[in-house]
Amino acid sequence: MTTPHFETLQVHAGARPDPATGARQVPIYQTTAYVFRDADHAAALFNLQEVGYIYSRLTNPTVAALQERMAALEGGVGAVCCSSGHGAQIMALFPLMGPGKNVVASTRLYGGTVTQFSQTIKRFGWSAKFVDFDDTDAVEAAIDENTRAVFCESIANPGGYITDLDAISAISNKAGVPLIVDNTTATPYLCRPIEHGATLVVHSMTKYLTGNGTVTGGVVVDSGNFDWSASDKFPSLSAPEPAYHGLKFHETFGPMAFTFHGIAIGLRDLGMTLNPQAAHYTLMGIETLSLRMDRHVENAVKVANWLEADPRVDYVTYAGLPSSPYFDRVARICPKGASSLFTFALKGGYEACVKLIESVEIFSHVANLGDTRSLIIHSASTTHRQLSPEQQRAAGAAPEVVRLSIGIEHADDLIADLDQALAKAVA
Numbered sequence: 001m002t003t004p005h006f007e008t009l010q011v012h013a014g015a016r017p018d019p020a021t022g023a024r025q026v027p028i029y030q031t032t033a034y035v036f037r038d039a040d041h042a043a044a045l046f047n048l049q050e051v052g053y054i055y056s057r058l059t060n061p062t063v064a065a066l067q068e069r070m071a072a073l074e075g076g077v078g079a080v081c082c083s084s085g086h087g088a089q090i091m092a093l094f095p096l097m098g099p100g101k102n103v104v105a106s107t108r109l110y111g112g113t114v115t116q117f118s119q120t121i122k123r124f125g126w127s128a129k130f131v132d133f134d135d136t137d138a139v140e141a142a143i144d145e146n147t148r149a150v151f152c153e154s155i156a157n158p159g160g161y162i163t164d165l166d167a168i169s170a171i172s173n174k175a176g177v178p179l180i181v182d183n184t185t186a187t188p189y190l191c192r193p194i195e196h197g198a199t200l201v202v203h204s205m206t207k208y209l210t211g212n213g214t215v216t217g218g219v220v221v222d223s224g225n226f227d228w229s230a231s232d233k234f235p236s237l238s239a240p241e242p243a244y245h246g247l248k249f250h251e252t253f254g255p256m257a258f259t260f261h262g263i264a265i266g267l268r269d270l271g272m273t274l275n276p277q278a279a280h281y282t283l284m285g286i287e288t289l290s291l292r293m294d295r296h297v298e299n300a301v302k303v304a305n306w307l308e309a310d311p312r313v314d315y316v317t318y319a320g321l322p323s324s325p326y327f328d329r330v331a332r333i334c335p336k337g338a339s340s341l342f343t344f345a346l347k348g349g350y351e352a353c354v355k356l357i358e359s360v361e362i363f364s365h366v367a368n369l370g371d372t373r374s375l376i377i378h379s380a381s382t383t384h385r386q387l388s389p390e391q392q393r394a395a396g397a398a399p400e401v402v403r404l405s406i407g408i409e410h411a412d413d414l415i416a417d418l419d420q421a422l423a424k425a426v427a
């Protein structure tokens, strides 16, 4: 059989009939521990000589099915699920970084990631250098001998911006550092970062992947393509590991080194484990990912076009509009569409934005995205509140800007709702 298409993988990858019962849907293995066959089996598992289940902080069959599905959808060799998207970001950086090391990151990131990278990671002795990723010379110049990763989003939250992943991966490759791409807003249906040179792909599965606002979850997918032993920059993966009797992850596990390290060290010691019930909801969500994303994109194009033609609206930043400076990148980076997250600016400024948000009826005012329901938020007063005004503007979250996450309802109803709310907002 040839490699199945995305639509087939999203239903089947990682899921086989349950060996004990024949259950067709992936069961929720609500168990903490697993009985060892005998003492030798237990010893082999603890020594990483055999793959199996020990304790659900490390591995669980429901979570493993989701890991296999995400690796298949992203075209990677392995994946590690985590309790949230933010957890996944720390889990991705953890084996790479160390005190004094830095990550070169795009200025256009989810507000929470800007805070995590500019404030919290300092407590580990790590730091981030923020650069405009359209300025490839600046990205190249920012990478120094202590840089251990380059980090960006494929379609950047709060929307309207697409990173030229081919250009950025050419730079990170040349420098011998891995490129980590947050693919949350695009999903692997719209964009496959590994095909554009990404080393690791991280997701907040909380968003489009689960798709209905029920779960907090994250994942790190490894391309398996990076040579961790090419330099001495990544000792966690290339040098002897004292906690496993001097085992060298890269030498022992080859392309699976990062994934095994993520489970055997990352989940074991940081404990940001995804629970099996959350994994089950996410597996069910992913079964309809392509159908939902097609509808999200179709609706977003309709709503964005309508807003752009409305005199009450100053501008719309949706990369799927021909007026967008990033429209040309859609065909190359995310050929099936620019997702359904974007912003628009109201001529009435901050006050009009607040009134608009209080006047919508179908849209929900929530700090989330990628739900079946359409969502609205004023980023400057909420998700991007911790940022300075300069950081807000750089992130596309200026005071006069409202962010929409377009759902899968009927587009005409969404337009009618915005129309009546705009009437109240600019009255």
Ligand SMILES: *Cc1c(COP(=O)(O)O)cnc(C)c1O
Pocket (backbone or CB within 6 Å): 084, 085, 086, 087, 110, 112, 113, 153, 157, 182, 184, 185, 203, 204, 205, 206, 207, 216, 217, 218, 369
């Ligand atoms: C939501 C989000 C995150 C953080 O994910 P959580 O699951 O909320 O921890 C990271 N990146 C992007 C692009 C997001 O939208």
